[in-house]
Amino acid sequence: MPRQLATLATLAALLVVFVAVNMLSAVGLRGARLDLTAERLHTLTDGARAIARDIEEPIDLTLYTTDQVVVDNPAYRALAKRVREIIGEFAAESRGKIRFKVVSPEPWSDEERQVQDAGVEIRPINQKGDVLILGLVGSNTTGGTEVIPRFDPGSEQLLEYDIAKLIYTLKTPVKRTIGVMASIGSGGFDPRTMRPTPPWQTLDLLGKFFERETIPETADRIPDGVDILLVVHPKDLSETALYAIDQFVMRGGRLLVFVDPLCFFDPGNPRDQFAALTGADKASNLDRLLNAWGVEVTNDKVVGDRLYAASQPIRKDGRLVPAQWLPLLGLRREALSRNDEVSRNLEPAIAQVFLAGAIRRKDDAQGPRLxxxxxxxxxxxxxxxxxxxxxxxxxxxxxxxxxxxxxxxHAIAARLTGPINSAFPGGPPAPAQAPPEPAAAPPAGHLKESRVPANIILVADVDMLSDQMQVDLSAQSVIPMQNGNASFLVGAIANLAGSPELLSIRPRGAARPFDRVEKIRRDAAREFREKERKAQSRLDEATRSLQTAIDEDKVKVGEDGRIDLTERQKERVAELRKTVSEADRELRAVKRDQNRAVEQLGSRLKFINIALMPALVALLAVGLGAYRAAQRRAERARSA
Structure with a gap:
């Protein structure tokens, strides 16, 4: 009996300790967590924490959500929980400067109408009148408001960035001004189709982050209010426009340039057949400036890459078959510089480029070089x-x-830094119609050298900004934003604009590429091409042998119109058929072995996940149990 009472007392004491520990942890460890995910998905980045800690005036954040509808949808339920967690961490880091609340408006209420007026999206989901609301509204003490109309499960990897951007905009209401000089992608009117063309999404996105000002390609000066100048696909810029860009850089302006030796999505001039063949009318460059600063971009060649080449369908023998597109590159991990803020934070997203040029040093440049x-x-x-x-x-x-x-x-995108001299040492160019004048001293306003070291980002590809490059071309349906091209553009401008906190917040939780599977496919494709060449060689030899037999023995046609072959010709036909059959069997075997290798890799992964890991855990538990049992026996032996 005393032993039973002692056992009950021990259990009661353990229960009291358990309840006490939970109560104390709920109070003292509120918000504490241990993040063991590979990308630390549940931990704010240093940049996000810096933004939250730097808030001087209070910011109100209101998350609008239809709780019951969200709860009934597993994807949105997990998303809503994640949004609350992230905003909660921002609020905790802000030391009370962020005031966060959640509002669930009643259906058909005035509150629901106010939600819609605020810019939050209300999406009908069925014929009963149920709607889905999951959006965020932020406001500051000066009356400024920012809205995320809706959160979507497909963009969960950008949650931290989107929320940080909203907070950053509210605490820094003055947006930097970006000037855009673009010959493509800005929208307009297409004379070939006689229809208006919408702007590329990547360029249109800039208006959400910065004050945007369009700079004509005929500009003779970049306005003083422009902080960053974005030049896209500069084709045949006048000397006056080039001088305006040159002096902008000399004054300390930041420059982001996209040039291209062959812009695939540039419609070009369909009437100029020679230009269409050579790609001359689809090329752009800024050689007049870059060459003077010690930099050049290949104009007649593009970069191909076996390792990063994307596998896309092409038409062959009347069917679509996958093939490596050497000029279409998915640049990931090793391709991204770990020492530059623009690319360091892109991973695991990829930057996809098409028919890109190579950036390199121009050794014969005079003066300081970038x-x-x-x-x-x-x-x-x-x-x-x-x-x-x-x-x-x-x-x-x-x-x-x-x-x-x-x-x-080969460098496809690069940062160019350092003090430089003007590419126009003699001053501004003379007007095109003006008569030549004797050389004179540059005008007073002309800058012969940069006031501060230049900071330029140069990209040798324009296609990466196009809408067509923002989708997964190999998918059965259009899947948007499967690469980091838009993030690269915004990140590059944010970096040049001097907001490193935002730039340091990288997309997380994006799908990772199957590197092993891609390597299997590349190896199989290489083996397939090698065997295809050998098979074609045998086919050519068999065809020549048959043709020789036909030429030497002459083909006879019977009275019924049928061709009578000699024994030699029949042997050659049989050899040709056999060669064709063997070649087809070998090529099919390569494809079959490729699929088998991928399936075997999948089977091994399934075995590891389903059987091996549980077995190891069980083995560890058995070993630990045996170890503890041995310790208990040893203690009893010592006490005896």
Whole structure:
């Protein structure tokens, strides 16, 4: 009996301790968590914490949500929980400067109408009148408001950035001004289709982050209020416009340039057949300035890469088959500079480029030269390809046989820094119609050298900004924003604008590429091409042998119109059929082995996840139990 009472007392004491620990942890450890995820998905980045801690005036954040509808939808239930957690962490870091509340408006109420007026999206989900609301409204003490109309499960990896951007905008209401000089992507009127063309989403996105001012390509001066100048696809800029850009940089303006040796999505001039063949009318450059500053971009060649080449369908023998597009690159991980803020925070998202040029030093430049720091770089399996004929992707499969790799990678995007001299040492260019004048001293307002070290980001690809590059082309349906191109553009401008906190918040939780599977496919494709060449060689030999037999023995036609073959000709036909059958069997075997290798990899992963890991845990538990049992026996033996 005393033993039973002692046991009950021990259990009661344990229960009291358990309840006490839970109560104390609920009070003392509120908000504490241990984040063991690989990307630390549940921990604010340093940049996000810096934004929250730097708030001087109170900011009110209101999350509007239809609780019951969200609860009934598993994807939105998890998303709503994640949004609350992130905002809660921002509020905790702000030391009371962020006041956060959640509002669930009643259906058909005035509050629901106010939600809609505030800019939060209300989405009907059925015919009963139920709606889904999940949006955020923020306001500051000066009357400024910012809204995230809706949160979507497909953009969960950008949650921290979106919320941080809203808070940053409210605490820093004055937006930086970006000037945009673009020959493509800004929207307008297409004379070929006689229809208006919408702006590219990536360029249209800039208005949400910055004050945007359009700069005409004929400008003779960049306005003083412009902080960053974005130049996209500069084609045949006048000397006056080039001088305006030059002096903008000399005054300390920040420059982001996208040029392209062959812009696939530039419609070009369809009437100029030679230009369409060579791609001359689809090219752009800023050589007049860059060459003077010690930098050049290849104009006649583009970068191809076996390692980063995307696998996309092409038409072959009347069917769509996957093939590596050497000029279409998905740059990830090793391609991203870990020493530059623009690319360091892109991972695990990828930057996708198409028919990009290579950035390199121009050794014969006079005067100070810019320092080139690569941001996006091709792999060691890359090389330069002549751009002529590359506008037809259906020919890309043939390029794999003749592609030659270089030594080392090629810079596709780079940061250019350092003091420089003006590319116009004699001052502004004379008007086109003005008669030539004798050389004179530059005018008083002309800057011959940069006031501060230049800070320029140069990208040798324009296609990456197009809407067509914001989708997964290999998918059965259009899947938007599967790469980091838009994030790269906004991040580059944010960096040049001097807001590193926002830039340091990287997308997290995005789908990771299956590197092992891609390697299997690349190896299989290489083996397939090698066997295809050998099979084609045998087919050619068998065909020549049959043709020789036909030429020498002459083909006889019977009275019924049937062709009578000699025994020699029949043997050659049989050999040709056998060769065709063997070649087809070998090529099919390569594809079959590829699929089998992928399936075996999947089976191994399933075995590891389903059987091996539980078995290891069980084995560890058994071992731990045996160890404790041995310890207890040893203690009893010592006490005896």
């Amino acid at each position: 320092t080139i720091t690569p941001i996006l770089t091709s792999s060691d399996e890359s090389g330069l390809m002549e751009k002529m004929g590359l506008t037809d992707p259906n020919t890309y499969d043939q390029l794999l046989d003749t592609f030659a790799e270089d030594t080392g990678g």
